Amino acid sequence: MDYLNYLRQDKMPHIWCDGCGHGIILKSILRVVDQLGWEKNNIALVSGIGCSGRTPGYVDFNTLHTTHGRAISFATGLKLANPKLHVIVVSGDGDATAIGGNHFIHAARRNLDINLIVFNNNIYGMTGGQCSPTTKTTKKATTTPYGNPDSAFDISKLAEAAGASYVARSTTYHVAKLDKYIKDSFLTKGFSVVEAYSSCPTSYGKMNKETGKTGLQMLMYQKDNTVPLQKAQKMTQAQLEGKFITGVFVEKDKPDYTENYAKVIQTAKQQ
Amino acid sequence: MKKNYNVIVNQKWCKSCEICVAICPKKVFDMDNFYAAANRPEDCIGCLLCEKLCPDFAIEVRLKTEKEK
Numbered sequence: 001m002d003y004l005n006y007l008r009q010d011k012m013p014h015i016w017c018d019g020c021g022h023g024i025i026l027k028s029i030l031r032v033v034d035q036l037g038w039e040k041n042n043i044a045l046v047s048g049i050g051c052s053g054r055t056p057g058y059v060d061f062n063t064l065h066t067t068h069g070r071a072i073s074f075a076t077g078l079k080l081a082n083p084k085l086h087v088i089v090v091s092g093d094g095d096a097t098a099i100g101g102n103h104f105i106h107a108a109r110r111n112l113d114i115n116l117i118v119f120n121n122n123i124y125g126m127t128g129g130q131c132s133p134t135t136k137t138t139k140k141a142t143t144t145p146y147g148n149p150d151s152a153f154d155i156s157k158l159a160e161a162a163g164a165s166y167v168a169r170s171t172t173y174h175v176a177k178l179d180k181y182i183k184d185s186f187l188t189k190g191f192s193v194v195e196a197y198s199s200c201p202t203s204y205g206k207m208n209k210e211t212g213k214t215g216l217q218m219l220m221y222q223k224d225n226t227v228p229l230q231k232a233q234k235m236t237q238a239q240l241e242g243k244f245i246t247g248v249f250v251e252k253d254k255p256d257y258t259e260n261y262a263k264v265i266q267t268a269k270q271q
Numbered sequence: 272m273k274k275n276y277n278v279i280v281n282q283k284w285c286k287s288c289e290i291c292v293a294i295c296p297k298k299v300f301d302m303d304n305f306y307a308a309a310n311r312p313e314d315c316i317g318c319l320l321c322e323k324l325c326p327d328f329a330i331e332v333r334l335k336t337e338k339e340k
Contacts, residue, residue, distance in 0.1 A: 007328065012328065019288035027328070172324075214288070
């Protein structure tokens with residue numbers, strides 16, 4: 001396929017570091033859009049702040065680069081004003097679960113028909129490698145040089161508990177699965193979350209040697225440490241330490257917010 | 272019949288992460304002056320791993336047309 005058709009080529013090459021996984025996820029999104037045959041004018045790509053926040057700058061859709069953590073709030077307005085638009089939100093792990101944590105869980109609760117793709121690299125890459133809510137316990141960051149004392153958020157479980165219609169997780173190494181999950185999430189009615197494990201060699205790899213220092217080593221680390229969900233259910237907690245569990249967590253059909261809101265409008269008009 | 276592919280590397284966008292060099296099952300790529308270069312495109316089997324895993328949109332793999340053969 002021709003990626004260049006979907007890119008603003010005058011803005012390329014992008015600012016992401018060498019070996020950063022974000023470009024792989026963006027490619028996956030573009031491939032799915034190409035497969036589904038969506039018109040570029042019918043898509044809105046919304047982002048917050050951070051490395052993932054740069055994504056809308058490079059793609060030739062309707063794009064919106066918003067304030068930190070508020071990507072989903074802006075997307076809510078967009079979706080309600082124009083329900084026919086395919087609204088895709090790209091967000092980093094810090095953007096989605098720390099600064100925009102409330103927006104994230106409440107969008108899932110309301111089941112807004114928005115596709116959220118979380119670029120999870122376990123760190124705040126752009127601002128200098130601070131520890132984020134998904135940095136695992138004992139892992140290092142510039143703000144936790146002796147190891148992180150906190151527990152990490154599991155974004156997929158959080159979305160599942162908050163009531164999203166579709167939740168899946170893959171890594172940047174497993175692109176075929178990532179494509180499939182993104183495609184399914186785009187076709188699902190209601191709030192869908194795809195958590196894509198990305199790699200940050202510059203900030204995370206530098207501090208945590210076991211994952212490898214370069215983008216390639218981090219990609220191979222994902223390859224060696226990924227466990228599918230079905231297999232993970234038979235394993236003990238100790239065996240799953242440090243593993244990436246991938247698969248589809250939730251897939252259900254339930255009425256989305258725009259549908260329910262249309263009903264409210266109808267009821268109000270009748271009275 | 273063996274299929275032939277064109278492997279095009281846009282060196283202006285390449286950031287020399289070397290993912291393509293390591294991931295290619297047929298070792299089509301080499302590093303050439305810090306940037307990836309497709310030195311053995313005739314070995315390419317068209318698995319598209321390099322294209323999909325290149326984070327910088329720098330690699331394009333395309334089936335050769337009748338004219339190019």
